[in-house]
Amino acid sequence: MADSKTSAMPASAMPASAKPTRTKRRAERRDDALSNERIVDAAIALLDDEGEDGLTFRALAARLSTGSGAIYWHVANKGQLLAAATDAIVASALGKVPVSATPQEAILEIAAGVFEAIDEHPWVGAQLSHAPWRAATLQIFERIGQQVQAMGARGGAQFTAASALLSYIIGVSVQNAAQARALEAPVNRARFLAKEAARWQAFDAREFPFMRKVATRLAKHDDRAEFLGGIGFILAGVAAAV
């Protein structure tokens, strides 16, 4: 039944390689004991190296040179492990966001930080959208909300604006990561977009006039720039309502 010992795990979650001292256990094989942190770190490395499907308890156990069952002593199940790994990445990304002069700039910086973190760790994306209300999401929400407040949005609009920005940031990052995962090499991206643009141009003129028209733009668009452009629209809308 395994009700977890880790379910109340604090949101602190930083990558954490610092060990709390204490060596020379009688055991001679591994001198450092297993711990939640060590497991989460190994899981992150495994996810980054092998992708989402690469995280199995067997592979993780091998990396930690232990048995698969041992992991369950520290972690309730795979879902919790993924959530903890996600929280660690997001917390670290938010910690690196530089301070900004204006609220608008600050929001753009936060958005860019999350976007890049998910771009680097695509598996974080799927996790964020599947398990909302976790520590990682709330961190982003708070940071954005403070800036929306600073923009002078009225009471009712504050919640809506912050929610919209959060949803947009996570939504786009997830889709971007999903696409990146499907393409692998960056060389493929250019080739894929060129092919896709050609396909759009060949669509029926009556049924798909818009996509035919913007096909050339698709071929040479920059994902990050488009993402931030969307943030720009939302911010303009929020500013217009102040």
Added chain:
Amino acid sequence: MADSKTSAMPASAMPASAKPTRTKRRAERRDDALSNERIVDAAIALLDDEGEDGLTFRALAARLSTGSGAIYWHVANKGQLLAAATDAIVASALGKVPVSATPQEAILEIAAGVFEAIDEHPWVGAQLSHAPWRAATLQIFERIGQQVQAMGARGGAQFTAASALLSYIIGVSVQNAAQARALEAPVNRARFLAKEAARWQAFDAREFPFMRKVATRLAKHDDRAEFLGGIGFILAGVAAAV
């Protein structure tokens, strides 16, 4: 291996419950052969009944009273099957969107249609965000793009605006569906939100000032209204740039 016979499957994909031949269905042995359509329909029913995890080839085979391997004759793999089911739902949802007086209204209707479809079929959400560039996504993109064009957005902004709206719509719908899945009964929703709001209010005042402040709004917010509010911000931003 397994190069599929179905990989070039047309994007036509409508729910297709209309059988061309028989009208009387005898609750006995199936007299009609397996087909891509019948399999997709059964998969949709199974996904709706049992959720994402409920779709297994064994369960599907049982529902179709056949062997699990038989399905592979008509469908390349599970991914293709999910994609086909998703396309069917989205196409049907877009088909039901009423005509509108203004482009803004039209975009809101399209957004609401997709939102409700995903709310009804939560598994569609995960699929849309994991496999972009499929027929389902492109349908939505084209519909929105035409309206953005009608709003008078300039060339460069058209692609960005349509992309932002598409990403927002899919992103929010996905997160909404994920949350709904985690909660099941609607009674739980109110209780969950009340509890969550209380939790926010107990957060540290220095670290989480925003979430403390909007906690009461969280408790009584309406997901669909918030979603459309976000669309409103984007539309206002786009209109401001015209």
Added chain:
DNA sequence: ACCTGAACACCGTTCAAGT
């Protein structure tokens, strides 16, 4: 051509047994 179902190579999770 289409279907059947056993077989294969995996999973996440549990648990008796060890230290």
Added chain:
DNA sequence: ACCTGAACACCGTTCAAGT
């Protein structure tokens, strides 16, 4: 207290064999 690894109950997918 913590760890080990076999065992269990599943998967998606393949394929020889049937009609």
